[in-house]
Structure formats: C-alpha cells, structure tokens
Amino acid sequence: MRKKQNVQEEPDDIYSIPAIADRAVSQPECVIPEAVVKRLPRYFRCLRGLLNNDVMKISSSELSDLTGVNAAQLRQDLKYFGGLGQRGYGYNVKKLYTSISEQLGVTKKYTAVLIGAGNLGRAIINSRLCEQRGVWIKAVFDGSPSVIGKEIGDRKVSDVAELRRFCRENKTDIAVLCIPADAKSELLGIIKDCGFKGVWNFSPCELDDCDAGAKVENICTGDSLSALLYRMCEDEREKE
Amino acid sequence: MRKKQNVQEEPDDIYSIPAIADRAVSQPECVIPEAVVKRLPRYFRCLRGLLNNDVMKISSSELSDLTGVNAAQLRQDLKYFGGLGQRGYGYNVKKLYTSISEQLGVTKKYTAVLIGAGNLGRAIINSRLCEQRGVWIKAVFDGSPSVIGKEIGDRKVSDVAELRRFCRENKTDIAVLCIPADAKSELLGIIKDCGFKGVWNFSPCELDDCDAGAKVENICTGDSLSALLYRMCEDEREKE
C-alpha cells in the first residue's frame, strides 16, 4: 500500500490566497492530463501546510513522502508548472504553491450562493472550506418557511423563489447545492436560468454538465461509503 | 464529454438490501481491478433505480446510456460477477444487483458509531445513506458538553470518553468521523483501541490505514471543490 503522511487540511492558513505580487507568471505550456489534475488538490493542500510551517524549499523525494505520490511521477507532474525546480536544490515551495493555486482557480475569488440551509448547508458554511479555496458564499436560499429568515453563519436565509432575481442582479459564479433528492426537478430550471459557471452538488441526485448548463462536480458520499465497505470485505476475504 | 443520465439516488428503495434467498452464489473468479471497483458504486445505484422501477432485464448498451460507461467496458466489468448475461437477451437486473451488492458488502449489515454530533453528523444521520448501504449506526458520541445528552435522529449523544468502553462491550465495525481538524490527535489513540474494521472520515485531516489501524476512506470535500474550480478555469481559458 502506498504510504502517505501529513497531507492535512491546515486550520489556519495565512497563505490561503496568494498576494497579487506573488502570482506565477508562467502558464502551463500544454493541456494538463486528467491523472495529473486529480493530484493537484493534494499538492495544493500539502504545499499550503508547508508554507504555514515556513518551509521554503522541498525536494521531489520529500514531497513524495508527504503526499504518497512517486517521486518520479511528481517531477513529471510539476513540469506542467514551468521550470520551478532547480537541479541539486529542489523546488521553491511558494512559487509552486502559487502556480498550482492559480491553476486551481483559488486566485480568481469566485462568488457563490448556497441552496439548501439544512444541516449539510450549515456544515459547509461553518467549515471555512470555501474561503480557503477562494470562493465567497454571498447568500443562502431555502424553500422551507421554517428556515427562511433565520441566520446561518452571519447570512440571512432567503426564499429560494428570490434566487432568479438575486442572480440577475448579482452575477454569481457557483451554486452549492445541499438540497434533498426530491427538490431536484423543480430547481433544475431555475439553476439553468441563473447562468452559473459551476455547480457543486451535494444532493444525492447526480447531475451532469448538460442538466445544469454549467460545470458540475458531484459529491457522491454514498459511493465513498461503498468503496470503504468493498475494501473491508476484500480484507475479510483475504484473511480467510 | 461522456454522457450520463439518470444515475440517481432513489429516495425509497424497497430493494435496498436483498433478501437472503436472492443472494448470488457465485464469487468473482479473480481479483477485481481497481478501475472496475471504482465503477461498482455507480452500477449499484443505477441497478437499484432500475429495480425500483420494476425493470428486470437490461442490455449493456442500455446500461451504458444510463451510467455513461462504454458498453464494451461494461461487459468486461460485468464478467467479474459470473455469467449473469445471456447472449441475445441481456442481463438479469436483480441477479446483477444482488451480486454487486454482495461485493460491496451491503449484505453484511455492518454496525457503526458516529463520532461528532455537529451539523455534518446530523446531516449523515438524517440522510438514510448508511441504511441504504447496509450500515447501521448504533450510537453517537461527541466531546462537547453542550451536545452530550441531546437526541439526534432517535439516538442520544454520549460522551466520547465512553467510546472505548462502548466498543469493548459492543463490537462495532465502522467509525464515522465528523470531527473538527483539531480533535484528530486526541481521538486517534482511542480509535485504534476500539478495533474498528473501517473508518469513514469526513474530518478535514486525511488519515491513512496505518494511522487508524483500519481501512480508511477519506472524503476530501475540498479536493472536490478544487476540481470544480479547475474545470471552470479551464473552460474560461478555452473560450479566450
């Protein structure tokens, strides 16, 4: 099994959004392969952790220990961010972090609305996850009269019937969907109208880009549990 | 882009746990490759949806439309579940669902404890996700005096100091971790002592199997947001 250590979510991160002056100038020379893109968020977290601990340089083999990614693969991956490594020395952590942040859109400061102010919605607002990725949740909407008007995380919950108008008046990049399965069909039309660039979907109904008229990222919590159960079963089978 | 349709979480699922009599007898002949395992949860969801709509047979090309997985690949994948297909006819949905459920451990009826009774913990209890996967949450623990003793989803929240004793007296398969980042280090020792087979980790600190002495599945919500932002940026770059 691959060994990974210390790739953590740092609770306090002074470096969460790089200052303009620090931004990398170089753009990746060509399209980044899918497999590399999937590893970027891990590098991002790891490098942020290093910066918070004032580590300024790192070699591919050290970063390999921290992330569990093979050192040779790491060097291949990091090539997509311009020549940030120096032979005999290693990589400049800050430059690397800045360059990857830029790729991941952290420096763009996207805006978002949260739709669905239930327990999950509250959990997302309270975790500072969105801020860490440069996403600012401007407003919260819900359909249930029992929550409309209440406050969550300093934001007053508005009626979802107001969503269309709100988005017309306030251009918003992202919709964070925390709604129950049955609310999907009624909402889909509204969401298309709002012209979001992205939808971060926690609801148990998978969406695709066509459904939403935007880039969609589904969080399939159930699939993650299934994967865990599979590996537990596999383990038991092996022990027999 | 791949087209996928209708792969949904069905809210009411009479078939969520197959009866003993329906269980598949055949075991996969050899180890299922990683790439196939990753697709199993999607097949599981899709087949459950079909069963709930009384669809009893399906061809690889129909299932391909529903799941977005290439039909040839689907047939390759399904071979790992014994000869459940019939040439000229298609696959028996129920047998296929039963066989995949068994692989995914749904029929095992694992038990779990939920650690952390904040908004996220509440959201997990209220969603019926665990039940759908055959996992029964027996008890809920938290460290904060303000929640201990309160009820969430018919379960009284116990002091996390009781966890060790509880697990000694009640053998438990899984820990569902919904704790803040800073609670990790104190909890890790306790978790190892409890002898769980699996840890489903929602906390922002990634764990590995060694940390926990069990199979670990991390839900890295932040990585999912990063992936969305990346694709949004990519889209904007292309349009320039």
Next chain:
DNA sequence: TAGATTGTTAATCGATTAACAATC
C-alpha cells in the same frame, strides 16, 4: 570539484475500446 537533485527518456504496466465470433 563533489554531492544532490532535477529533467527526460524509455520500458512497463494497466485501462479503454472497437470489432466480431459465439450463441441465445
């Protein structure tokens, strides 16, 4: 110069897909 570490090549491995023979 000597030591360290990158950048790059090339071999290997695994995953995807089209095509079609087998067969219901």
Next chain:
DNA sequence: TAGATTGTTAATCGATTAACAATC
C-alpha cells in the same frame, strides 16, 4: 432461421516508474 446481444480478442491509448544524463 433471423435478430440481438454477449463474451473475448487484440489494438490502442494513457499512466506509472526506473534509470541516468544534465546541471545546479
């Protein structure tokens, strides 16, 4: 028998990794 659809082969594609020359 004719039509449909699987099971299986083989080609292709992309991802991983070891090894080492280049160079700081």
